[in-house]
Amino acid sequence: MTPAEILPGGLRAIDTMTAGMTKVTAGYLIQAPRPALVECGPALSIDNVITGLRELGMDPADLAYLVLSHIHLDHAGGAGDVAKAFPSATVVVSEVGARHLVEPERLNASSRRVYGDLMDSVYGDCTPIDAGRVRGVADGERLDLGGGRVLDLLYTPGHAKHHIAAYDADTGALFVGDSVGVKLPGMKTIRPATPPPDFDLVLAEQTLSRYRDLEPSVVYLAHYGAVEPPIEALQEASERLRVWSETAEAAYHEHDELDHVTETLARRFADEVVTDPADPEAEERVALLSGFASNAAGLLRYFKLRDEGRTAT
Numbered sequence: 256m257t258p259a260e261i262l263p264g265g266l267r268a269i270d271t272m273t274a275g276m277t278k279v280t281a282g283y284l285i286q287a288p289r290p291a292l293v294e295c296g297p298a299l300s301i302d303n304v305i306t307g308l309r310e311l312g313m314d315p316a317d318l319a320y321l322v323l324s325h326i327h328l329d330h331a332g333g334a335g336d337v338a339k340a341f342p343s344a345t346v347v348v349s350e351v352g353a354r355h356l357v358e359p360e361r362l363n364a365s366s367r368r369v370y371g372d373l374m375d376s377v378y379g380d381c382t383p384i385d386a387g388r389v390r391g392v393a394d395g396e397r398l399d400l401g402g403g404r405v406l407d408l409l410y411t412p413g414h415a416k417h418h419i420a421a422y423d424a425d426t427g428a429l430f431v432g433d434s435v436g437v438k439l440p441g442m443k444t445i446r447p448a449t450p451p452p453d454f455d456l457v458l459a460e461q462t463l464s465r466y467r468d469l470e471p472s473v474v475y476l477a478h479y480g481a482v483e484p485p486i487e488a489l490q491e492a493s494e495r496l497r498v499w500s501e502t503a504e505a506a507y508h509e510h511d512e513l514d515h516v517t518e519t520l521a522r523r524f525a526d527e528v529v530t531d532p533a534d535p536e537a538e539e540r541v542a543l544l545s546g547f548a549s550n551a552a553g554l555l556r557y558f559k560l561r562d563e564g565r566t567a568t
């Protein structure tokens with residue numbers, strides 16, 4: 256596996272090697288007196304993360320927090336395994352999603368419906384975590400990392416209704432999970448992440464606007480790494496979200512059919528991924544995490560619910 260990447264401010268990026276590929280999902284370790292890992296990736300690749308933490312000198316008692324941006328299995332699937340390997344760690348997650356980590360049966364079953372065979376080859380089941388070790392948080396809560404350092408937690412719905420971001424005021428680093436989108440190696444621009452079942456366009460836009468007001472010094476995507484410069488990247492994310500949603504909505508008005516919306520998005524945005532002979536996995540990464548069908552399904556579902564007056568906003 257790849258050694259952890261050294262980032263400014265005592266941060267380290269551990270490549271989870273999701274699906275056996277580099278740079279699919281990052282876990283970020285904040286090295287403070289009470290260290291926090293932000294994201295851990297799926298269960299099936301969790302040994303890479305546990306080994307990565309050990310190589311960084313973390314003994315089982317050392318990890319204080321595992322912060323999960325949300326409970327999709329490409330972010331949180333290995334949380335039960337991390338909790339077991341690091342028995343002092345508190346698992347921090349939105350209060351909206353917390354119960355699914357304590358009793359993950361529904362999360363695993365719904366993920367199996369979405370991921371199909373990839374559940375057995377890439378993701379794996381999330382194992383239950385004792386309720387006493389899961390802290391469901393609301394907007395504005397704060398984690399004490401020791402030595403005066405804190406991690407601020409923001410409720411940032413849109414991509415999912417159980418999404419949070421973490422802001423390290425010491426370094427200005429903002430960990431945004433999937434709420435800004437994805438930018439994998441070979442992608443020319445940020446691509447929105449708009450999956451079903453609870454993508455909400457208005458909430459996603461509000462979340463991006465809130466991030467801009469925060470003026471972070473760096474924005475870390477889970478998939479994958481820093482996007483720079485941060486304010487321009489957040490503006491780009493908003494612009495991409497607008498163009499993708501307008502394209503999907505126009506297609507939806509032509510034919511209210513998933514295949515049509517998927518094909519329309521694919522026609523318009525396929526050239527966003529550069530084929531690089533030096534990186535044969537580029538297309539595979541994008542297909543795994545940022546496929547047109549998933550984005551189309553989330554957008555289409557949102558438009559239908561909105562037109563029925565059933566969205567949150």
Ligand SMILES: [Zn+2]
Pocket residue numbers: 325327414415433
């Ligand atoms: Zn997600």
